[in-house]
Amino acid sequence: MSQRTSTNLRFLDAGDAAFTVEFGVTIDPALLAAVHALDAAIARLQAKGGLPGLIETMPTFRSLTVFFDPLLTGREALIDALQALLAEAGHGEAADGLHWRLPVCYEGACGPDLGETARAIGVTEADVVTLHSATEYLVYMLGFLPGFPFMGDLPEVLRLPRRAEPRVRVPAGSVAIATGLTAIYPWESPGGWHLLGRCPVPLFDPRRASPSLLAAGDRVRFEPVSMVEFQRLERTLRAGEIDPLQWLDSAPASVAAGQAR
Amino acid sequence: MSTLSAIEILAPGAYASLQDGGRRGYRRIGVPWAGVLDPRLMRIANALVGNADSDPVIECFDGGLQVAARGAPLRVAVAGDAVIELEREGDRRALAAWRSVTLADGEILRIRRISGGRIAMLAVAGLAVPAVMGSASTYARAALGGLDGCALTKGARLAVKVANDGPERVLPHPPLADGGPIRVVPGPQADHFSAATMEAFLTGEYRVTTEADRMGVRLGGPVLDHLGAREIVSDATVPGSIQVPGKGQPIVLLADAQTAGGYPKIATVISADIPRLAACRPGQAVRFAVVSGTDGERLARMAETATRDLLASIRPLVADGVDVAALYSANLVSGVVLALTSDAGTHVTPADPDGRPNRQESPT
Numbered sequence: 001m002s003q004r005t006s007t008n009l010r011f012l013d014a015g016d017a018a019f020t021v022e023f024g025v026t027i028d029p030a031l032l033a034a035v036h037a038l039d040a041a042i043a044r045l046q047a048k049g050g051l052p053g054l055i056e057t058m059p060t061f062r063s064l065t066v067f068f069d070p071l072l073t074g075r076e077a078l079i080d081a082l083q084a085l086l087a088e089a090g091h092g093e094a095a096d097g098l099h100w101r102l103p104v105c106y107e108g109a110c111g112p113d114l115g116e117t118a119r120a121i122g123v124t125e126a127d128v129v130t131l132h133s134a135t136e137y138l139v140y141m142l143g144f145l146p147g148f149p150f151m152g153d154l155p156e157v158l159r160l161p162r163r164a165e166p167r168v169r170v171p172a173g174s175v176a177i178a179t180g181l182t183a184i185y186p187w188e189s190p191g192g193w194h195l196l197g198r199c200p201v202p203l204f205d206p207r208r209a210s211p212s213l214l215a216a217g218d219r220v221r222f223e224p225v226s227m228v229e230f231q232r233l234e235r236t237l238r239a240g241e242i243d244p245l246q247w248l249d250s251a252p253a254s255v256a257a258g259q260a261r
Numbered sequence: 262m263s264t265l266s267a268i269e270i271l272a273p274g275a276y277a278s279l280q281d282g283g284r285r286g287y288r289r290i291g292v293p294w295a296g297v298l299d300p301r302l303m304r305i306a307n308a309l310v311g312n313a314d315s316d317p318v319i320e321c322f323d324g325g326l327q328v329a330a331r332g333a334p335l336r337v338a339v340a341g342d343a344v345i346e347l348e349r350e351g352d353r354r355a356l357a358a359w360r361s362v363t364l365a366d367g368e369i370l371r372i373r374r375i376s377g378g379r380i381a382m383l384a385v386a387g388l389a390v391p392a393v394m395g396s397a398s399t400y401a402r403a404a405l406g407g408l409d410g411c412a413l414t415k416g417a418r419l420a421v422k423v424a425n426d427g428p429e430r431v432l433p434h435p436p437l438a439d440g441g442p443i444r445v446v447p448g449p450q451a452d453h454f455s456a457a458t459m460e461a462f463l464t465g466e467y468r469v470t471t472e473a474d475r476m477g478v479r480l481g482g483p484v485l486d487h488l489g490a491r492e493i494v495s496d497a498t499v500p501g502s503i504q505v506p507g508k509g510q511p512i513v514l515l516a517d518a519q520t521a522g523g524y525p526k527i528a529t530v531i532s533a534d535i536p537r538l539a540a541c542r543p544g545q546a547v548r549f550a551v552v553s554g555t556d557g558e559r560l561a562r563m564a565e566t567a568t569r570d571l572l573a574s575i576r577p578l579v580a581d582g583v584d585v586a587a588l589y590s591a592n593l594v595s596g597v598v599l600a601l602t603s604d605a606g607t608h609v610t611p612a613d614p615d616g617r618p619n620r621q622e623s624p625t
Contacts, residue, residue, distance in 0.1 A: 012449035015529030016557025018499040020449045027494055058288045058497040060521055065497035067288070070532070070561040075554050143495065143521030146291040146403040150495070187403060204290075206393050206405055212290035 009086070011079055012063075017070050021082065022063040027152060027180065031062045032140055036217055038064055041085040051081060059216055060141045061150070097139065097217035099249040102184075102199050104133065104175050104222040105230035110198040113163075117177070117194050121157055129224055131155050132175075132196055137182055139218040147186040147204030147212040151220055154180050166192035173198045175222065197222075200234040201244050213244055221249070266332040268385050270417040274325025274372065276474070279407040279419070280516075282315035284396035288520045294500065295398035295406065295516050298475065299380055299536035301436070301568045302340040306384035308572050309338035309361045309430045317390040317397040319383040319413065323542075324374035326383065330364035335421055337362060337370060338430070341381030342438070346371045360431040360578060361386075377438050378540030387423035400517060428577035436571060442550035443534045445503065446557050450493065450525035454505070458485050462527060463549055467511070469541045475517040478538060480547065484509035487525060495523045501530035515539055531557040533564035 012020040021038065024031045039059045045051055053073030058065040068078055106114060106129045118125045137151035144150075154177055162178045167190060170176070174185045176193035185191060186203035199222075203213045214220065225233070236242050270277070282303070283296020297303040297320050304314050319326065324343065338361040339345055347356040348369035356362060356370070358381070364370060375381050390397035390407070399407025408417050451459065467482035491507040498504070502514040504524040513530055514522075515538075530538055531552065541547060552560065 013446050013529070013554045014449050014497075014499045014526075015446050015501050016531045016533070016554060016561050018497075018529075019554070020496060022449070022496070025494060056286050056288055058520060060496045061494050063496045065499065067499065070558040071565055074558050141495070141521065142289065142291045143497075144291060144519050146287075146400075146405075148291050189402075204403065206403075210290075211287070211292075211394060216289070 013075075014065060018065055018067045019075050019079070020063050020065045024062045027061050027140065029138060032138070032216075035059045035062065035064050038082070038086060041088065042066075042082070045081075045085065051078065054078065058143075060143070097215055097219060099219045099221075100214065100247055101221045101223050101249045102201055102247050103225040103230070103233060104197040104199050105225050105227055106132075106197040107227045107230075110227065110230065111175075111196045113194040114196050117158075117160065117196065120160055123157070128158070128196065131158050132177070132182070133222040133224050135221075137220045139214050139216050139220060140181075141216050142212055142214065145185065145187050145189055147214070149183055149203070149214045149218075149220070150181055151183060152181045154182055160194060162192040163194060166190055167195075170195065171198070173200060175199050197224075198230065200230055200237055201247060202237065205244075266330070266335055266421045267418040268335055268337070268388070268421055269329045269331050270413045270415060270419075271327035271329050271369065272325055272415055273413045273417075274321050274327075275323035277319055277321040277326050277413040278399040278401070278475075279317050279390050279413065280320045280398045281317040281390075281396055283398055283516065284394055284400070284406070287394060288497070291520050292394070292403065292405070293400065293517055293520055295400040295475075296396065297382065297398075298516055298539040299341075299382070301536065301564075301571070302380065302382040303384075304568060304572060305359070305432055305575070306338050306340035306382040308575050309340070309359070309432065310336045310384045310386035311427070311430070312384055312386060312388070316384070317388055319385075321372060321381055321383065322375075323379050324372045324381075326372045326381075327369060328383065329369045330366055331418065333366040333368070334363045336386035336426075336429075337364060338384050339370075339372060339381055340384070340432075341375060342377030342435070343375050343381040344373045346373050359435045361429045363429065378537075379542050380536075380540045385419070385421055387421045389420045389422040402517070428579065430575050431578045432571060432575050434571075434574065436567075439537060442548040443538050444531050444552045444557070444560065445501075445528035445549050446531060446552060446554050447528045448526070449496070449529075451527060453487055453489065453493070453525035454485060454527055455488055458488075459527070461485065462511070463551060465548075467547045467549075469543050469545045469547060471543045473541070473543055475515055477512050477514045477518050478541065479510065479512045481510055485511060485527060491525075492523045493525055495521045498522045498526070499529060501532065501535050502526045503528045503530065513538055531560055533557075533560045 008024050010022045012022055014020050023034045039057055053069045055067040114125050118128045135155055139149045139151050141150050159180050170185050170191035172188045174195045175197040176183050176195050178193040184199050204211055280297040283294035303318050306318050307316050339358045343358045345356045347354050372381055393406045397406050404410030461483045462485055465483035467480040470479045470481050472479040485505045486509055498514050504512045504522055505527050506524045
């Protein structure tokens with residue numbers, strides 16, 4: 001695996017103030033591990049005062065984009081430094097993320113596409129709920145909207161193309177599927193994914209030290225809850241009576257110690 | 262004396278929002294930088310009122326912004342090729358851009374229109390906007406920054422902490438419009454397009470459509486066909502990314518654009534030219550030219566040097582009226598004359614019923 005990722009490695013131009021380190025072109029946990037290994041190595045070097053002029057990095061499914069200030073550094077200097085990091089960094093050693101168990105209501109108005117999804121794949125609605133909630137998903141990346149997690153992989157049978165007609169308005173909290181991925185919409189927005197349920201837990205809060213509840217590399221399971229329970233959770237969360245961290249399932253020792261997101 | 266002063270938005274015009282240098286460090290959780298579309302205008306406007314370089318400013322599109330001083334005096338300045346009007350004691354006077362002016366309580370400043378491009382920045386000395394995630398920039402999609410996370414609306418009041426005294430300041434030689442092609446670095450997905458398509462992109466003329474805002478600018482022109490798949494597994498976008506969706510009409514992403522996307526990106530506009538593209542009006546023609554990434558870096562450094570020279574040239578407006586030496590040395594460049602005489606000068610007689618003054622400001 002590591003052989004493959006290193007042979008496919010490419011540095012792609014992204015203007016005068018960024019470039020992309022591309023590890024591959026598919027969705028694959030091995031590529032994600034390579035992305036995160038480089039990202040972590042960059043963070044360690046920056047913490048020691050290295051890589052001046054590097055503004056931030058953006059990890060995705062299969063690439064790491066490096067943003068820099070062309071007044072302070074340049075593409076060539078940074079690529080040289082990253083080549084050295086890539087040579088040192090082993091693949092697949094990225095730190096394990098947090099494990100979450102998030103409540104989802106699949107009932108009634110919460111899951112407007114549940115019936116259609118069940119019909120499209122020829123199973124019952126209850127089967128769709130079981131299939132979707134019995135799988136542990138990897139958070140591949142965040143993007144599209146602040147805090148929007150791209151998670152996978154869906155069980156083979158649940159994989160559907162996006163809706164032919166995207167919705168103009170997808171409610172915040174919608175739990176959705178498309179292709180091999182599942183996601184939660186943190187904000188009301190347009191969207192073309194199939195809506196199976198609603199999660200009452202806010203995924204983004206700018207007042208938190210780390211505003212996004214989830215981070216790339218985290219693992220997520222969904223726990224079906226009733227409409228009554230969903231409404232109760234929504235109410236108490238809004239009133240600030242529950243801490244979203246209560247849905248943390250388990251965490252590696254390094255992260256558990258007070259590094260609340 | 263000015264601890265309780267505020268600037269009130271009487272009308273936001275086409276679109277106005279609070280922006281600063283932008284919000285860094287959160288792209289990995291899907292939060293774009295936001296921030297001003299033209300950092301040079303922000304820096305000039307701030308320098309004219311004595312603020313720090315990246316303090317929040319009001320960024321406005323297409324004119325129509327009207328502000329009033331409350332509990333003033335407030336020192337303000339507009340950077341951008343804007344036609345401005347000052348309402349003082351019931352009188353309307355034309356006022357030049359690129360200079361500061363102090364508004365007394367109740368006085369009104371209007372950006373009547375923007376004569377070059379479509380963006381202007383209004384700086385207010387001591388404007389106090391709380392930072393959210395390290396920046397005051399408004400990012401409306403996630404309700405971050407600005408005033409309650411929203412674009413500015415009629416009646417909004419923005420607190421001003423300190424008034425700036427001392428002489429008014431002026432930028433004697435405002436930057437000239439650059440009508441050259443928009444320079445791009447090919448990639449990151451240039452290999453998703455044939456050489457002929459890349460050629461069509463670089464030699465063709467595109468027009469800015471009506472879909473142009475802080476997120477991006479959709480262009481219309483020669484169709485750019487993909488060599489293979491029309492979508493890729495999402496990767497990061499950057500400000501300036503030129504996405505090509507399935508229909509083959511490019512979209513240039515700007516400050517508020519999503520941080521990741523699944524359309525191949527044929528090229529990236531260099532940071533020195535993003536402001537020019539963002540300032541293009543719907544219908545305006547755009548051409549592109551290729552530079553290398555290394556050339557792009559060099560152009561960024563050159564643009565910074567030019568901006569610093571402009572900032573260094575800002576100087577006091579002596580006696581707030583006529584600076585004879587500058588008047589003659591500038592050889593009666595219209596902008597300078599306006600800048601130096603506007604307070605005393607070009608009177609606009611009372612407005613007609615739709616608020617339009619009978620006479621435009623003129624350099625005479």
